[in-house]
Amino acid sequence: MTALQDRPQNVRRAPLPLFGKAFSDSWRGLLGWGVGLAAAAFLYLPIYPSMSGASGMQELLDNLPPELIKTLNYDQIGTGAGYTQATLFGLLGFLLLSIAATGWGAGALGGDEESGQLELTLAHGVTRVQVAMARFFAIAVKILALSALLFLVVLVLNDSAQLEIEVGDLLGTSLIFAGVSLLTASVALLGGALTGRRIGGIAGGTTVAVLGYVFNALGNQSASLEWLHTLSPYYWAFGDSPLSTGANVTTTIVFYAASLVLAAAAAIALRQRDIGV
Amino acid sequence: MSHAALGHSTDIRGDGTSPGAAIEVVNLVKRFGHNRALNGVSFQVPRGTVFGVIGPNGAGKTTIMRALLDIIRPTSGQATVLGTPSRNAGPDLRRRIGYLPGELVLEGRTSGRRLLQHYADISGPVTAGHVNELAERLGLDLDRPVRKLSKGNKQKLGIVQAFMHQPELLVLDEPTSGLDPLMQQEFLRMVREARNRGQTVFLSSHVISEIQQAADEVAILRDGRIVTINSVEELRTTAIRHLRLVASGIRPTDLAAILGALQGVTTLDCTLTATGDAEAVATLSGAIAPFVQAIGALQVRDLVLEEPDLEESVLKLYSAPVAAAVVTK
Numbered sequence: 001m002t003a004l005q006d007r008p009q010n011v012r013r014a015p016l017p018l019f020g021k022a023f024s025d026s027w028r029g030l031l032g033w034g035v036g037l038a039a040a041a042f043l044y045l046p047i048y049p050s051m052s053g054a055s056g057m058q059e060l061l062d063n064l065p066p067e068l069i070k071t072l073n074y075d076q077i078g079t080g081a082g083y084t085q086a087t088l089f090g091l092l093g094f095l096l097l098s099i100a101a102t103g104w105g106a107g108a109l110g111g112d113e114e115s116g117q118l119e120l121t122l123a124h125g126v127t128r129v130q131v132a133m134a135r136f137f138a139i140a141v142k143i144l145a146l147s148a149l150l151f152l153v154v155l156v157l158n159d160s161a162q163l164e165i166e167v168g169d170l171l172g173t174s175l176i177f178a179g180v181s182l183l184t185a186s187v188a189l190l191g192g193a194l195t196g197r198r199i200g201g202i203a204g205g206t207t208v209a210v211l212g213y214v215f216n217a218l219g220n221q222s223a224s225l226e227w228l229h230t231l232s233p234y235y236w237a238f239g240d241s242p243l244s245t246g247a248n249v250t251t252t253i254v255f256y257a258a259s260l261v262l263a264a265a266a267a268i269a270l271r272q273r274d275i276g277v
Numbered sequence: 278m279s280h281a282a283l284g285h286s287t288d289i290r291g292d293g294t295s296p297g298a299a300i301e302v303v304n305l306v307k308r309f310g311h312n313r314a315l316n317g318v319s320f321q322v323p324r325g326t327v328f329g330v331i332g333p334n335g336a337g338k339t340t341i342m343r344a345l346l347d348i349i350r351p352t353s354g355q356a357t358v359l360g361t362p363s364r365n366a367g368p369d370l371r372r373r374i375g376y377l378p379g380e381l382v383l384e385g386r387t388s389g390r391r392l393l394q395h396y397a398d399i400s401g402p403v404t405a406g407h408v409n410e411l412a413e414r415l416g417l418d419l420d421r422p423v424r425k426l427s428k429g430n431k432q433k434l435g436i437v438q439a440f441m442h443q444p445e446l447l448v449l450d451e452p453t454s455g456l457d458p459l460m461q462q463e464f465l466r467m468v469r470e471a472r473n474r475g476q477t478v479f480l481s482s483h484v485i486s487e488i489q490q491a492a493d494e495v496a497i498l499r500d501g502r503i504v505t506i507n508s509v510e511e512l513r514t515t516a517i518r519h520l521r522l523v524a525s526g527i528r529p530t531d532l533a534a535i536l537g538a539l540q541g542v543t544t545l546d547c548t549l550t551a552t553g554d555a556e557a558v559a560t561l562s563g564a565i566a567p568f569v570q571a572i573g574a575l576q577v578r579d580l581v582l583e584e585p586d587l588e589e590s591v592l593k594l595y596s597a598p599v600a601a602a603v604v605t606k
Contacts, residue, residue: 017398025385116382120438123346124400125372274349277309 022138070220080163081244098209101185106201108135110192132267147178172247179255180237186262193266299477305354316501329492338481375439379450390419523579
């Protein structure tokens with residue numbers, strides 16, 4: 001038995017190993033999403049001056065059916081903030097970050113369990129709650145990083161593209177943009193934790209993102225459908241044009257708090273289940 | 278010999294210092310829906326011993342191991358591991374266990390070394406240099422990306438992962454699967470060394486040969502029940518082997534007479550080969566020595582005495598339902 005007692009007690013260990021692993025496993029993916037988001041910004045924003053000037057924009061709007069304009073949130077497109085909101089935060093950026101968030105959320109627990117790797121991690125000196133929360137925070141940091149990148153890119157282009165967006169409004173919008181994406185990710189996390197399958201998480205995350213977008217678009221169409229806005233996280237985030245009027249602080253906090261609650265629910269769900277069966 | 282007796286409760290004192298069993302499983306039942314994966318399994322593994330579980334796929338080996346690690350929760354019954362109930366056991370217990378899953382999945386671009394470092398970070402501590410030592414013994418390249426490793430090399434990485442922090446208890450599910458015979462021998466040496474250091478090893482297999490070399494005791498599991506728990510010696514004598522023997526200078530009928538007189542030889546069939554030799558095909562159970570002596574006088578041209586086949590021999594022996602007498606109630 002002596003050999004067992006000879007085990008070393010002071011060996012260097014990485015701080016926050018679970019968080020660090022969750023993060024380092026996906027930095028390539030993070031880089032890819034970052035490039036995509038930045039490309040979307042560089043694609044849309046620099047052409048704003050040419051579109052807003054003279055007749056170009058108005059001509060485009062006149063030719064579009066009003067329902068489509070409302071769906072795409074193009075009704076504010078005549079201002080720099082409205083244009084950035086409609087094309088970037090509300091459309092391509094939202095799409096990219098929602099996909100990333102859903103993938104990360106679904107993969108973190110559901111995907112890892114389905115592949116069989118979670119079993120080995122949980123057989124080590126960790127609790128399931130630690131694993132779930134560490135992976136949630138890793139996702140949160142990645143989403144915030146992408147959102148921060150978008151903030152910087154828009155800030156850089158603000159003058160040259162004549163967007164005239166207030167820095168404070170841009171910051172608030174970036175935070176609420178990250179918040180709605182984090183909500184999507186945490187629903188995906190919960191779906192994966194409940195089902196033990198990646199598809200369970202993808203279904204959850206997709207529901208939040210797609211239904212949020214669809215309910216917002218339908219609610220835009222007529223007063224009788226406006227009630228759908230109350231069901232749309234997309235509307236909660238972008239409904240009162242945060243890029244021109246500033247993000248609602250309470251709503252922003254609610255997004256992060258709700259995400260945290262959902263992550264805790266995922267952790268508890270994971271704790272109750274048989275893994276990998 | 279059997280540690281399966283239910284009645285006498287052991288000297289587990291619940292303070293983690295019990296000198297008694299490393300594993301004590303009492304009447305473990307696990308249902309998945311209507312399917313009963315474990316049907317009242319009880320056994321004890323004394324500290325410092327190697328305990329093997331054999332049984333066909335689906336017998337419940339993996340389910341027992343997962344229950345010990347708290348990866349799944351039994352429907353009823355109790356498993357006590359190193360003096361601590363496994364259900365909802367904290368990380369401290371699992372740090373004292375090295376686990377190799379039966380279906381080992383290792384993916385990702387990360388290198389073997391970095392993956393092991395990660396597991397050491399959450400379960401360690403690991404003696405400096407020990408990982409390299411283990412990898413060298415198994416001939417494993419730690420700097421390759423994990424996803425590029427062959428099945429055998431992934432298995433080696435899994436073995437290193439289970440052994441590296443020298444845990445008090447090793448729980449190894451089909452540890453030799455994917456390893457070539459040389460590496461299987463090296464692995465069995467590692468198991469023996471672990472036992473000599475005082476570590477307890479609980480391992481499973483569907484191949485009887487690898488267990489009989491390493492284990493002190495063997496439990497045979499079938500349909501979620503332990504059929505019997507034997508020492509390896511006891512098991513060996515009950516095993517059935519296939520044999521094929523070709524001898525020259527003897528007529529098939531004479532060969533049949535010699536072999537047929539031996540105890541344990543069944544399904545004997547002696548024929549004349551195209552080359553004029555006598556060929557005998559039979560099954561042999563029990564000790565080999567009388568058989569070897571009996572053929573000593575023959576001009577043996579070819580002899581094949583197969584490893585005992587678990588599927589055929591042990592399970593056939595214990596296929597009668599009464600066999601459950603040894604275990605449980």
